[in-house]
Every structure is written in structure tokens, then in C-alpha cells.
Amino acid sequence: MSQDALTNLTIESNIEDLDILEHSDDISTTKQIVSKLIPSQKRDKFTYFLKPLKRGQYNITVKAMSSKASDTVQKTLLVEPQGIPQEMSKSYLVHLPEEGSLEDEITIDIPENAVPGSQRIELSVVGDIFRPLMMILQKLARVPYGNGEDNMKLIVSNSIVLKYLNVLNYSDPSLEIKIRQNLELGYQNQLSFKYLDGSFGLFERKTERTGDIWQTIFSLWGLQLAQDFVYVQDKVMNRGLDYLQSKQQKNGCYKSENSLEDDVKLTAFGLMVFLMDEDSRTKYNETVSKGLEYLNDIWSNLEYTPISVMAAYVLFLGEHEKAEDYLKILTSKAHLTNDQEQWTKSETLQSHLETTTESLMKVFESQEIPEQNLLHIARGLILSKNEESSIIHMVALNTLITFVKKLLLSDTNLNISFKDDQNKSGDFLLTKENSEVLQKFELTSSSRNIKLKSKGHGFALVDVNYVYNLLPQNQTSSIYSTNISLEYYSKVFNYLTICSSVLTNDTHSKFVIIDINVQSGYAFTETSFNEIENLNEDIKSIKFSNARDKAVIYYEYDPSNELCVELELRRSYNVLNSKPGWIMVYGEQSKEQGASNSFKFYDS
Template sequence: MIGITVFQPFFLSFTLPYSAIRGENLPVLVTVFNYMTECLTMEVRMKETDDFRIQSALGAVQKMCVCGGDSKSAKFHIVPVKVGEIDLEATAVSMEDDNTCVNQIISKEGIGVQDGVRRKLLVEPEGIPQEYTKSFYLCPEGSSLKQVIDLPVASNNELVPDSTRVKVNVIGDIMGPTLSNLKDLLKMPYGCGEQNMASWSPNIYVLQYLTNTNQLTDAIQDEAKGYMRVGYQRQLKYRHHDGSYSAWGDNEYQNSTGSTWLTAFVVKSMAQSRAFIDIDSKDLDFSMQWLLNHQSKDGCIQSVGQVFSNYLKGGLGDGENVVGLTAFALIALLEAGIDKNVPAVTNGFTCLDKQQTNADMYTLAVMAYAYTLYNVDSPKRVQIMAKLEARAKMPNQGQKYWSQEEKKRDKTDDDYFYWRAPSAEVEMTAYVLMAKIALEQAGAVSQAQPIVQWLTQQRNAYGGFSSTQDTVVALQALSMYATLVYHGGMDISVKMDIPNSMYQTGINDSNSLVLTTWDLPQQTTQLRVNVQGKGCAMVQANMKYNIHEKEEEKEGATSFHVRVNLYRSRSDIDNCKKRTLRICVRYALPNFSNMAIVEVKMVTGWIPVKSSVKELVATNQIQKFEINPDRVDFYFDEFDHLERCFAFEVEQSDIEVSNPKPALISVYDYYEIKDSVMTLYEIKTICGTKEELPFPEQWKPYRRFYDDNSQRRLPSEQSGSTPGPVSTCPVCNEVVDASSEDFKMMVCKAEAVYKATVGRSGKYSIKIMTNFTNEGKRHLEIYVNSVMGSQCQCSVLGDTENKAFILTPLSLLDTEAKKLTMDARSTLIHWSNLVEKSVYKILTKQGSAC
């Protein structure tokens, strides 16, 4: 064997941002690394294409001297003019010296040697992105079926030119879109213990379906099992020492207890995964026992720990959250394989038997599936199914779904997001579907068809739905339906017409799981689909485009209000390459949001200062963050009507863009993605200019709105002054310094530190959820009314539902009379995550302070 050794005297490298926005003046660095001991005269050339313009004064060719063991960069300023991935190509050749290298020893060996490098750069359109997805499950039943799909777009003056992308996917299986994108069913972060389940659980249902229908291939099995193993291992990060699970785990995010709801979810998924991957049985049994330990004498599962989704909490009446949670936990236990005759299960259904008449639609739907698994012939199940059927919605012929009785936000002419049903509606409809088709009930297929038709129209372009829970439950329901109706023998043709073009594909048993994708012209607004033959086809049309931001839209946001300010760097105030970015958010709808995400996309050429982002977690201003190549995701447990602000540092990277375009900040409710707002912010490049930036304000992390009528403690009487009247009213503070010694002393002196929901409508205005003690949290779930002097006002109590801490003597709570007296010995503090964590630290982890 002959060996050949090749030596390359130099090589090239690109320095590029992760992405750029069309129209930005972008410096592209082409670096030459010289491996020789002597200097080289290099000619570096950027290949010109129609995708970008070269703005450099030196044009597309630059010469430079690169000496031995050194590197040097040529900088080409380009302006991308095409949206999408563009090719960048540069070459370098070593030449005879032409006085480029002055007073240097020039290598003769490398002359004529050439190297090249090619990279792709993602160029995004300017403006705010919009997306539509329309999905149809078409079953011609041996004949022909036609479907017209309209894709409306924004008006020309709002639409960003050349930003439209239209794509159609066709596949011969209702689970096909999920199979084609198991890795990324949601274009959302998966950064907490509940959200991670969306990367794990759907793989279970895919494998169950394909196994039951004999369609499982080695490739799909390996892929799905791989994602399951990763999801399972990642989930263990959110496990507590007692076997429970919580959103953030038993770590630096300081969750004090596990969540009964999330633990039930994990128990179910772990048990179902055992058929496909290795699961530690001891861990599973330990977690299941923790769940059963939180069952009350009446059979109900206690609500322990935080649940971030409001419709999982109930809230339409006393005790509904307990009923819904109990039904959810019973489903988890039964699907995990526990015997339905054990006391834990029978007692759980005793709890449901007593409460079902008070249940809201969501709870009824969960209960319906729980009773189906327990006893499909149960009279209680029959009653619940009758109630659900009587309240079903039928928007179009051949469709059926369920919703809460509250008014939905309708799609308006100005709403460019394709209107997709709220996550709660998808989830409860999926539970009803499973209640109808589980255990192969008579007439299941015919009853399921209109429900399936509605559900499939709510899917996103990636195989999932809007959020994690609706995706998990809906995919479980659809996989059960797909198993029920699968019989093979598919032979179907799909034709699609658009002006001046026609697309066609055939689907049979051998390719029913293969995705066909058609990229359509930008101007496409209507599709005419014709499906013929035996079987069914999933047809999804997806349209993306950008619109220009309008001030009236930003000011009129209906879900969240966002303010963005840019200041000089707090840590390096005279450094023109650093900034402090401050973002303030408040919830514009009643009550609270669910868990919310603030996505901050970086301006091209700017990066976050990681230490400043970490500080937000250390000071309890946020729950968690994730830094991605082009954005930072910030997690918040919830937002309310009081503004919540946070700030972090950004700095300019080596890529100094001279005219960076504005970047996008998105705020959305994780469990109701329709509740969202987007706004743009910009960072001007001021180095070398006379432009000034404002100095940082002296702000606190949380900005609260004060009420002048709030009761405040008066200063101590000074000697010689005339004593005033003694206040018998409680002290109401919307803002406290939770890190101060005064706050610590106030908490230590209080006999009871109640966390409560105040301002409730209905029979009782206050729900006391927890009493914080030096042994941790004691869960109470007590409903009372407040009693205080007629002259007293307290803004913390408010007219709308909020959370608060109530520091009070134990004697002021009368549980029999259902009242909580509030006088001068009582202090009410508006709840925040920061305050709660400080209270917990004072009373437990730093209990010696008391």
C-alpha cells in the first residue's frame, strides 16, 4: 500500500452570523490561516451572485499579507437581497509578491496554491412573521371528493415583499404529519418538566399505533425509541428526591415541592414506555406511591405543587380543580396498568361520583374518559356522556367539538394568524373522542368521524397542535382512532390545481407513510384538491409571510402589553458596544396568564451577555432561560395586570453590522398560543458617531402600579406630637423589598403566612391555598370571606382575581364561619414569584433567621 501525505499551506474560514435580515449591510469575514513559516501574498475573492450586493469599496477582491503561523481576515460588506438560504463562496490564492508584503520574507513554495470555502447564510425577511395552516382529512370512500382551500393574505401595503412561502404536504395516514416530524412537533421551547413530555409521549402513541397495525419499520422504531430515551433521561432532571416531579425540578429554580398533576403525567408515560425502552421500575413505583400518598380520605387527589395551565386548575367553582385533577390522576393510573379494583382507584371514583354535577366542560370531558377506562357501562359515564353530547358544538356539517361556556375571541379581519381553536378545546374534544372509541365500543367509528374531522383541522404544520398538552392528548386520541379504522388496501390519487399548474401523487399501502411536499408560487391563494379512490389522505396547506409593524396594533394588543427600552450598559456605561435591554410585560386579560414565554430575538451582530441573563435566575426574576443561536427564551410562571420588568445586557460581536434591522420580541401564553403579542426593537450602531444613548434608570426588577387608597403603616409618633386615631385597617402593600431585613422580620413575626387567591367572584371572595411554616408548605384549600372595617380599603384585595400573601394571627381565621377578619394586625402583600421564594427561604432554608 502506498501512502500519500498532502500538505495544505493555508486554509480559509468564514465568520458569519447565524442569520441575517434582508437589506442589512453585513460584514463577512474571510480569514486566511497560514501554516507556513514564511509570509504569503494572498488574493481573496468573494464570488458575486444575484442573491446579494457587495458594498465594499475594494469590491469583490482583496489582497493582503499573511505571515507564517498567523491569520488575517478580509472583510467584505454584503447586502442580502434574496430571502432564504443563500450561498456564499470565497477563494484565496497565493501569488507572487507585488509589494503587498513589505520587508517580509515571502514563501516561494506556496505560490499558485488555492483554497476555497462555501457556506450558506439564512436570510430572513424584515417585519413580523405570520403563519397559516389548514389541514383536511379527506376520505373519498371509493369515489371522488373535492376540497377548495383558501389562503387569504395581508393587503399589499402591509405585506413585506417577497416574504410569502406556500407549501402543501400530502400523506396517506392521519398520523403521517407526526411521523414525519417526531423531533419537533411544536415550534416552541421544551425547557421545563411538563413541556419536555411533548418530546417524549407522542412517540409512545406512534409506536403503539404502528405496532398494532403492523406498519412499524426498523427506521421509525429506532428514531422513536431514540427520542423516547432522550425524553426519559431529560425528564429525570425534574425529579425530586421523594419521587415526585415538578416543572423546574429540585434544583436552582427552587421548587419546594413536586406536582401531583405532573407526577401523574410522568407515571402514565413511564408505564406506557416500558413496552419499548428500559424504565427503572423502582423509580416508577416510587413516583406512583408518592401520588397515592396524596389521596385524601374522600378519595380525591390533593392539588400539590404548581400547575401552570389555568384550565387544568378549574376555577369556575369551588373544588373543580380537585375533581379534574383526580380524574386526570385516575386516567394516569389506569393507563399505567394499575388494577381498577384497588382501593386507590375505587375511592377516586367515589370522589368523582360526589362532585360531577358541579363540573365544567373541561372537567366533564376528562371525567368521561376516566369513567370509560374504569367501567364503560357505568351509569355515571352514561350521564356524563349525555351531558357532553347535549352541549357539543357543530360549526359545519360533518364536524363536532366541545368548548368552555365562556365567549371565545373571534377571528377578525385584522387577525392575520390563522384562527386555531384554543388549546383547551382541542384537549377536551380529544378526551371525548377517546371516551367514545376506547375499548372498541359499538358505533365508535361513525361517532368519531365528525370529531376527527374537527381535530385534524386544528393541527399545526409540524405534526402537533398549539401547545404541549393539547398535542399529547390529541395525538393519543388520533392514534387510537387510526388503529380502529386501519384495514389496509389503500389506493388513492390526490390531484391539486392552482392557476397555470397541476400537482398529482398516488398513495398506496407501500408509501402511505411517505410525505409528499409541493412548494407553490408565492401568489397562490386558492387550491383545488380532488381525491379519488379507496382510503384517506391528509392534506395540509401552510402559508408563511411577514407584515410591517403598525403602531396601532402594538398599542392595541389584547393579550399582553410590552414595553422595550434600551440604555447604556449598566456594567460598562461608556462602552458603545454594550447595551442594557429592559423589557416590561403585563397581562391585558382578566386574572392571570398561564406559564408565559418571552422570546427575544437578537439583532444581527449582537449577542446576550450570559452572566447578566444568569443573574435574572439568581435573583428570582425569571424561572429559567435558554440561549439559542439567534434568540433568548425567558420563562415566567405567569403574568398578571401588574407590570413585570427585567433587564439584561447585550454586546456587539465581531460582526459589526452598520445598519441592523429591528429584531422581534414575542410574548405568548404557553398553553393558549393565541394569547400572544409581537413587537420589534432596534439597536443602533453608534460607535464612531456622536449619537448618545440614555443612561440606565434606577429601577427595581418589578414595577408595580400604586393605589393611593391603599392602607400604609404610619410612622412612629414623635415626642410632643398629638396622637392620631389608631388604624384598625389591615396594612396593604403592593410592593415590598423581599430581600430587606424589615420584610424578613415581618415574616418571622407572623403567626400565619397564607398564600391566597383574593378578589374571587362567587360565594367566597378568598381561597386560602397554603400556609407557609418552618416545616414547608401546608396545603389548606379553605374558602372564606374577608371581614374588615367599613372605612378600610385595600388595593391588594381588588375587584379582579389575584394572588396575595396574608400575614395574620391564627385567631383571625374562623373556618367554621368561613371568614377571615382583617385588622391592624394583618398585612396583605401582592403575590409575586420573588416574594414567594423569599418567604420560603426565610421560613425553611434560612429558618435560623427567625
């Protein structure tokens, strides 16, 4: 401006829980309006310190006004608790076939070292046993992305949600269009993980000539599900089956890199792909027959575990003469544990997920599952929601949907009341008209115990979902090592160097994952990622968040070499009391055995 101007600067937020401070050490006063004389033809700056008091998205509006001109700028500040989110869920099944009442108590297990302010607890009730599972899958019913396995899981999830809607004759045109578009895009993405020999791999084809047996089986199984809703080329399926046929051992098994049980599991899943389609069963009859004989020969050597159930199920699908005998043996060995049908190696449960879902396999084809057994199996699926999604979980859920209508009681009339240890209370009323509607209530973050009382008749599922954050701990590992070095370049740019190595060959993971969460106030530059991916052929994939404050690097490890990457970080904004960044290095199947370190640029 040609003249000096007295300018008033105003700063506002859409959330009241934000202290706007004039000085960094000002903890009691706020000053939202500042007046300053701006000399003509000059510029000046105002400094405010923002102190959010709770999590959330703050819309910050800054207005500058003088007698000559005015302007307004709005920015968004997303405030999240530090640490790694831990999402947990507990479920309680209400089943009153006749008029009656039930009481139960649910405890909420949040550790004392949870990050303050990170806890959120929600209670929900629904009369559709599949709704919580479908909500999880619907979160995954989004545009597929990531590596070959991530992309395939999203294809399967989209397919299962659409199948669920069709079984219930539920009309949601917008969701159906979205899912079909996701499936079409997911299919095209999956083709980028297809290799010249017809196999599929975890990462996009670069110089490798072949993929992976496990990824090929998973991809073909998922594409067979998607075929009901999107066009999948026959040659893609046929080339994949040809690859699997070529990899079958002389004794009929598919060889894994690990144990005998893994060989059996891999063989069973591989045969399942051939047996899902009648034409494939006929064309590859010799392959199927050899595989079935392998499972038959090995079955008596297996303990009564999920692996033996899976093998018996595949023998049943393949109409093997011994299948009925094996199923009878398994049925006699099954017992109820925590109201679920399971097979275990002793008193100790195997994977909660697998022991429950695989118990369903013995009766998949019979179409005559008693309602009470369905409830046991479905309850096990729901209680396993905290487990990481696996193919076996998806197989069981996909098939169980066939029986969904058996579990929807048409005359539900239930009143479910609750009271927690913080004296929060309420009621949920479920009727025939609203049984499929998910009802929610948000509890206080200090709730740790909930008492439930149900009256009436019908069926309902009560869910307590809660989340809290934990600070990462510096952790050493006997398998993985990580070293960090920091280089200060300027007030804006700094460099982070990470070196990772695998200390032993005794690992089931072919790939190593470096998980990085940067120090608050910093973000990765795009340049550094492009450079390291181009310079190092061991790095197969790099993914980072939209804000570029998180990154995941996948690389194929060489036991004789150490992988080092240098990443450029840019300070996006100044943060007082900046929280450290952290790095975790682990295998794709052994996260709990990984190593972790924190880091901090102390010039912040």
C-alpha cells in the same frame, strides 16, 4: 512575506442571488475580484458588502492568491426573513368508499402585512390519515431538552411515534434505535425535575421542596407510556402516586388555582393516572373511589362541554355505576359540526382541539367505533394541528392509533388534480402501493386559492402548509409591563437591560416568560447568562439558540417586585440597515395578553 506581493482576492457564493458590492451604496455593480499590493511584513484588509436577494444558506468562499502563496477561507451566512414565523395548515379529507368524484376549494390566508419574501406554501397528499400527525410528532421525536414540561412532551411524542410504528408492523430499525435512545435520555432528564417528596416540577430542583400537581400528573402519565419501550423504576412511579394521594382533598378532588372546571379537569387527569395500571388501581383504591365520587357528585352541575365528557370517560374507566347513564346523555347531546363530533356550550365552539379529541373518550374502551365516526374524529385531530400541543390532544391521538388499521383502505385508487390562482397545476395519483407515501408540491408564494378535484375511490388527506413572518408590534398589556434601556459600551459590546413586572394578581400563570430576539448582527455573550441565573433565584431557566441571537428566560414572578436583568451583547458582524430586536413578556398560559417592545442600537 519578505517582499511586496500583488494579491488577488476572489469572493464567491454557492447561491447566485447574492450581490457582492465594493461600496455600501453600490446597488448596480458587483466586483468579485480585487487586486492590491501588500507591503512586505505588513497586513491589509479588504472590505466587501454582501447583499443577499433571497432567504437561504449562503456558503461564502474567499480566495487570496499571489505569486508566492495562496489561501482559502469558507464561511456560512444564513439569511432569514425578519419577524416571527407563523406556521399554518389547512386540510381536506377525501373519502370515496365507492367510485365517484369530489370537488373542493382551499383558500390560503396570508395577511397583507406579512414580511415580503417570508411566505412559503406547500401542497401535499397522502393516503394515511395519521401521516401528517406523525410527521408533526416525528419532528418532536428528537433528543428531549428544556424544562420539565418541554422534556415530557418530547418523551410522549417519541413514545407515540414508536407505538404507531408497532401497530402498523412497520420496520425502521434506525428510527427505533434513535427513539429508544431519546426515551432513555428523556427519562434521565425528567429525573432532574423530580423533587424529594416524589413530585415533579417545571424546573430543576434547586431550593424548592415540592413540585406541582399538574406537572406530576403529566409526568406520571407520560412515563407510563414510555414504560413500554424503556425501563422506568417502580419507585419513581410509586413515589409520584404517593404524592398525588397526599394532595387529594377530603371531597376527592385535586384543587387547582383557578376555576371549578379546572378542578374537575385536574381531578379527572389525576384519576386517569391511577387507573392506567391495575396494581395502582388496587393499591390506591380509596383514593380512586373518593375521586370518582367527586366526579359523580359534580357531573350534573357541569354543562355539556369537553370537561363533562372527560369526567364521564374517567367514571367509565373506573367502572362507576352511573358512567353508562352519563355516556348515553352525552351521546344524545352530541352533534356534527363541520363534519366532526363535538360538544359545545352553544353555537360557539370551545377549543377546536378539545371539543374534537375529547369526543373520542366515550368509546375508547369499546373497540367498536364505526369507520365514519373514526374519520370525523381523526379529521378533527388533523384540523387542530395549528393549536398548541396539549395533553388532551396527546391522549386522544395515543388511543386513536389503536384503530389506525381501520382507516387504511387497501384498495385506494385516486387521482387528485389541483390548480391555483397563479395557474400552477398538477396531479397526484394514489394507489394501494403508494398510499402511505407523502407526495408534495411547492406552490408560488403568491398563491391564495387552490381548486381540487378528486376522482376514483378510496381515502386521502390533502394538506396545505404555509408559513409567513409578521413583524412584532409594540404592545402594552394590562397584566405585564416591560421597560428597556440600552447602554453603549464600545463598538463591539453593548448592554441591554430589561425590567419586567406583573401588574395584577388576576393571572392564571405562575411563571413569566421573557422572549428575546436580538438586533441583526448581534449575539448574546455566555457570560451574561451565567451571571444573571446565579444572582437571581427567581429565574428558573434560560434557553438560547445555537447562534445566541434568541433567548427565553423563565422566572417565577413576585407581584411585589420588578425583575431586571442586564444582558451583554456582542456585535458579531456589521450589518447595514440592521433590523431591530424585540422583546415579548407574557405568562405561560396567556401569551396573547403579553407586552412587547422593540429596540435598536443606533450606532450600527
